[in-house]
Amino acid sequence: MNAALLPSSIIGANPDAPEYLLAVDALTVSFDGFKAVNDVSFYVDPNEIRVIIGPNGAGKTTVLDLICGRTRASAGSIKYKGQELTKLTESAIVQAGVGRKFQTPSIYDDLTVFENLEISFPRGRSVFGALTFKRDAQVRDRIHEIAETIFLKDQLLERAEFLSHGQKQWLEIGMLLIQDPELLMLDEPVAGMSVGERIKTAELLNQIIVGRSVLVIEHDMKFVEDIAHRVTVLHQGKVLSEGSMERVKNDPKVIEVYLGH
Amino acid sequence: MTNPIQSLTKSVTVNDNPFMKPIEWLSLALLVVVILVVLPATLDAFRLNLVGKYLTYAFVALGLVICWGYAGILSLGQGCFFGLGGYCMAMYLKLEASSIENTKIQSTPGIPDFMDWNQITSLPWFWKPFQSLPLTLILVIAVPVLFAFVISFAMFKRRVGGTYFAIITQAIAAILTILIVGQQGYTGGINGITDLRTLHGWDIRTDSAHNILYFVNGGLLIGCILIAQFVKKSKLGRILVAMRDKEDRVRFSGYSVAGFKVFAFCLAAAFAAIGGAMFTLQVGFMSPSFVGIVPSIDMVIYAAVGGRMSLFGAIWGTLLVNWAKTSFSESFPDLWLFGLGALFILVVLAFPNGLAGIWREHLEPRLTRRVKALRAPAPAIIPQSAPAE
Amino acid sequence: MFGEYSLGDLSSIFVMQGFAGLILFSVYVLMALGLAIIFGQMGVINMAHGEFMILGAYVTYLCSTFFQNHLPALFPIYFFLAMILAFMASGALGMLVEWALIRHLYKRPLDTLLATWGLSLMLQQAYRSIFGAREVGVELPSWLIGSVQVTDSIEIPINGLFVMAVTVLITVGVAVLIFRSRFGQQVRAVMANRPMAGAVGIDSEKVDRYTFGLGCGIAGVAGSAFTMIGSTGPTSGQLYIVDTFLIVVFGGAASLLGTIASAFSISQTQSTLEFFLSGSMAKVLTLLAVVGILMLRPQGLFTLKVRR
């Protein structure tokens, strides 16, 4: 938590965590002996967009679960700006600056769009803070700003339940955005979207990735090519290949996995 | 993409989140009038005291609305907190009633009679604080809340929820009952703490005292409603709702879910404790029969009948069920349990939102239509009000 | 603590206490088994479980009076028939309740709790109206009364042995049914993945109904067996409910083995504590220990670690 508040220059100077924003080291988790993630290591730079691809069951989502604290690692380490995440609770990880979007849109159905965004606003996160939280101009302006970005400014008072699938996805992205995380993790952000929505989403993503690192899981190769700086390929819980999209595409191991699939 | 009609009707004049909506002010006013004016004006002293007793249960139901309706934590052990609050108050009153003067026939004068019967010769340490009224008033709330905190903190940290939590709270209610009954030298056992007389010298058994206590009780209840309303309207209230539906997601919005649940549970415990203390004052005794499983579940049904999401509904539900209980059990004692059982089932199956739900889904729309018809010509498009909670 | 007893006394007490613990264990397993099926496999909290047990007990009572008055010759063996009838009566009522009530509430587990509590109140009142408020005495055939004299100082109660035997039989029966039979396969399939089970042609509604009926039926047998050692009255069922739920939860809800293990540990703790402490304190300490452990280890004794 404190590390998040430190200027990045100091963190950069820290010998333990050199220039990486996120360092995943020898990460392993097993469920009753089955190793869903096995000795995975990768490193994400500040401002890098990293896409994780791989066939079903490769352990992609589990990796995100591990980073954001949803699943506890059996072994290995995850360092975010030099801070060990594996021991932190989910909320502490979020407060440190890691945001996560889920595969199926995960929003609060019973609340309005406005309230959804308000809850995600990074202030008043303690019990007392939430009790005394005031909906002041700063909050409203920020919510309006975000709503504008995610194309939902006309739906602010709508119950989230009644949004279309694409709108729900955007709302969730908006909820992340309002947290202003330094590391943004997106699990299949365009899955199940219409073509129009997809274009808008890509546009949205391009807009919001400025100034932060992003970790994306995606199947849509076209989309991946559009946005990825680097790609990590997972297969059966292990890192199969890593590098630029170009390099990964031509890696024979990757080709075999994908064609053989 | 965006629905033009929607964007027209829901212009982005962002809801400025008033403390209460007009309809809620109306409900509150109605409740205040009924509790503080109509009932005292129409009922005799005996019936009014009865209503006062029912209203002490309403505190518990109110807490359950926050804890169960909003936060989704079903507690089957609210009787524990009601009882602890009541016992704290009863201990003070008992000590006052056990003056050396009043107890001179005992082998150890100056201690409660049941201690004397159990060969206890000096006041146990945990009774000592209850010699002071201010300390008692603090402990009435502090003891149950602390107890609630200890129970809930451990479990919510480990993410025990739902049915498990319900069963464990039920077991705790059972344990506490056995303990109170078993330690009769210290607690008065199954008879409870009886024969309470005065509060700081003021005789609480007279009709005028009952009257005053009734109004104090009503006032406290309204105070608690306002506190609950404040919580509900605060961001915390929305977080509770969010948590009930998607607990995980709240964590990933950066909140420590356990903390919020503990808060909701402790708040409910505090309300229950106030109810318990007021019960002791108005009824004049406290016994383990309010701590156990059956009263705890009964109190859940009050909230369910009223509507688990409605603060006002909880009060009406409590009054309705208890009124039915008293009048039915007077005329048809055999049918009463059938009726109560059927009520549980009916509410759960057909009216999960209770009285408040019936009001919102059936009566209110009809009423609004009437009102609108009267107010012709109606504006072309009337914005739908956001679903009330 | 042991000073006042002789060595011979101690050893025979040790044996008898062991049996007392085993009998308690059997009682707990019988109580919890039906609930473990319903709660563990279906996620339904059946607060009327105790009342289903008492239904079995009343059926046994009816049988005993019937045989006494009309077929005294067969009285010595009426108990077996009574148990079968108890199973059928409770099971049938269970299926009826599932159809009328439970199936509407599968998505709202906390609400089933309230609805079944309402049901339990109604059943209690029904028993009171039909059989009267007083406890009824169930006459036992003489061969079930008394004890087996093992040595001079060791005696084992016969009805305790009988309860143990019934427990073993039913436990094995349930295990076979769940893990070996086609019905069990279907039950497990429905619990694992309801839509998928439906897709492969399993009538999941029917499976639910039979599972609930099975759980209630076992409760009925348990109630029948308990007439030998306990009381039968309209509200007797309520006495069992807390213990039963704690056993199931403590064992880890989804595991039959867990239920048995937890019944074993709780019964042994309680019967040992009862010997050294007063009965009330033993009960309080046992329950506190269970609750305490559950607070620290909410998943219970046995559980699978799964990806959430």
Add this chain to the structure above:
Amino acid sequence: MADETEKGLESALRRRLLMGLAGLPALAVMPRMAFAATPPTSAVNTTGLAVTDTEVTVGILHSATGTMAISETGSIQSEKLAIEQINAAGGVLGRKIKVIQEDGASDWPTFAEKAKKLLVNDHCAAVMGCWTSASRKAALPVFEQYNGLLYYPTFYEGLEQSKNVIYTGQEATQQILASLDWVHKEKGAKSFFMVGSDYIWPRTSNKIARKHVENVLKGTVSGEEYFPLGHTQFNSVINKIKLKKPDVIWVDVVGGSNVAFYKQLKAAGIDLNKQVLLTISVTEDEIDGIGGENIAGAYSCMKYFQSLKNPNNEAFVPAFKKMWGEKTVIGDVTQAAYLGPFLWKMAVEKAGSFDVDKVVAASPGIELKTAPEGYVKIHENHHLWSKTRVARAKPDGQFELVYESPELIEPNPFPKGYQ
């Protein structure tokens, strides 16, 4: 108070014939002999009770529902029988008794609530009611505050004496001491093992019993165990009993636990024909649930058993069965509850008024010769002088009397040396 008693004794002689017999319906031929005319209401009721020229209202307050209904039903039945008999014999001061029955629903505050209703709303002249100590404790302040009059039928722990209550059951020393003396003398009992339900009555009773055993009989108490109400597993304590081999097992377990206890005792091979077991909590009512064959041989000590042989009882039992069915059984409390209305009637007629203060003042010294248990008399401390009896349970669910205290035992709710 002392004066009142003497007066009571004097006038009792005069009225014994007339009033005493009024309890027996068959002989109730001259109901108004004692008072030539019905006295005017204004004279007999100066405190606003529900008394008219023809009627007087009396409350019955027991649990008709809930866990205690099992026990309290008998009391309701016998109180109704008594009131019917009194009405058939002409009523009280020429007024028929009208009954208002309320249900305490086994819930103590409900008792307080209903007691208040009976006194404040219905202005009952007297209330027959309460069963458990807890319900009495809850209702007692109400009776004291509103100056009501309660006839309480249950044998109980004592330690209480209220102006507003007449206790028609035995208090603990009455029930316990004589039977302990008997078992000591007859069976040579020296060591006792006590098993009870965990609440005030068994604990207080056992305390008194223990003091008596240790200080008077010079015996030992080798164990004292309590179980939560409703407990059903007694194997461990039975093993302990087997180990300690006490001369007497002393039992005050109540409710459903009773059933479990005796069944398990029998199953564990403890033969009550060889092992002396003395209980103070089993009446004919309880045996119904326990099953006669499970408890046969045990000794119970009470002041009344259904099988008592005396003319009063021989009239009472058939009357009760005629009204409530052949299969009903009559236990100690049921009989004590039957006394309440008669004791009240006699006190009212002695006082010549329904006013509670006057009835209370007239009560000490009232004698009831028609009591099924035999002769009883109200003591100044509002309890009854009564005999204690020990009887042996038979397989058919009835008791066989084995001992009867020769004299009436004085009630002593605050026994010195036993506290």
